[in-house]
Amino acid sequence: MARIRLACVALFLAIAAGCTEVVTGTGSMDTRPQPPLTSAAALGDIATVDFCSLVDRAVIDKVSGVAEIDVSMDRCQVTVSKNGVPMVLVVGEPMDGETRDSMPTSPHQVADLPAGITVAKFEEEDMCGREIVFADQMRLRVNVALAEPDGRNLEYRTRHMCEVADAALETALKMVRGGTALHFEYGDRSYSTLAACDMIPASAVAIALDAQRVSTKRYPTGHECEWDRDSARALFAFMLRPLSLDVPPDAIEETIAGRRSYVLPDGLTIGSGCEVFTVNLRGPRPGLTEGAAVYVELFEPGQDDRACTIARGLAGAAFAKLPPV
Structure with a gap:
């Protein structure tokens, strides 16, 4: 499936140090079995x-x-x-x-x-x-x-x-x-605390995709949700994006649910697609913003306009639930 275009940011590196107490006596290697790593x-x-x-x-x-x-x-x-x-x-x-x-x-x-x-x-x-x-x-x-x-x-x-x-x-x-992975520190109004699958009801997605029902994938971080039917699928995701990243020149600026948003037809050669995204919040590090995006893919070619109409409707439902700017 086409993925949402991602933003660019420099790596932030950190080193953690610790200390170990020295005990007098005969040392021996710990040969006890380690618990399975989750x-x-x-x-x-x-x-x-x-x-x-x-x-x-x-x-x-x-x-x-x-x-x-x-x-x-x-x-x-x-x-x-x-x-x-x-x-x-x-x-x-x-x-x-x-x-x-x-x-x-x-x-x-x-x-x-x-x-x-x-x-x-x-x-x-x-x-x-x-x-x-x-x-x-x-x-x-x-x-x-x-x-x-x-x-x-x-x-x-x-x-x-x-x-x-x-x-x-x-x-x-x-x-x-x-165990040295670094972590973002998100603010109280961060999109990261929201559940992507709660932003758009599955029933609304099914109606938009002209289906009786859709299957729902709740990704474990909660930042992405995907709905599928036989001939189409939709994705809602929270994302990070650099302040310095320009909006694609072919994106159409619109106001959706009171927010500055951008509509971007995908131009797929196989199938049809459209992305609608908004960027409003400061991110967890300087130079980063948080954003939200809807992506709709139709498996029939030449349907970008229809895909964008569906994406606009789903974005309107989701963006209305975002924290105030």
Whole structure:
């Protein structure tokens, strides 16, 4: 599914230090079995994780050139280039058993994993991915895709994508082992405290998509909600966006639910799509704002206008529930 365009921000790095008491006597290594590692034990509150803190730019640079790092609430997106081929690395997108997609995976062998952690892999013609699976079945995705798929030299490109994915997996696992993920500190009026699925009733989505009912995916952070039917789907998401990021030139500025909003037809070659977004709040760090967006995808081509009409209606329902500016 087309994903919401994400914003760009510089990484904020921090180092935590501790101390250990020295005890006189004969030391011995603790050989007791470690409890299976859950996502909460490794990462803390999954809803506030800065997923860019799981990315070590220096390690990624060893296998590819990092051009840009973008952060949002539920993912870190890194634009890289290897041998002249532009790729997009995404780290994060936590999923549980209810929201994991149907993409087939197989075991991926990694040495010295913490107790309860496994790694799965999935590879397609224009994508190479890894999933860190915690003991509580929460999954974190490490995914690399071609920025501009064109069908050429796919075997060669897949190999390079997997090299980048494995480098990113290495750094993410290092942070998981050490429990050193950083967290955003959101304000009291932050969108992050809202539940995306509560912003638009499923019944309203079903009517908008001309369906008797829709299936609903409640993503574990609460920041995204997805509704599906056979021939269409809709997504509502909270996001982060840099103040410096320009609005796309083809976006149409409108006022929706009393808020400055932007309507952006997707121009898909397969199917039709439209995004409506608004940006109003300061973000958890200087230079960042929070925003909310609706994305509608219709599987029939040439229907961008209809997709935008549906997206406007859903955005009106959701934006009206946002905290006052």
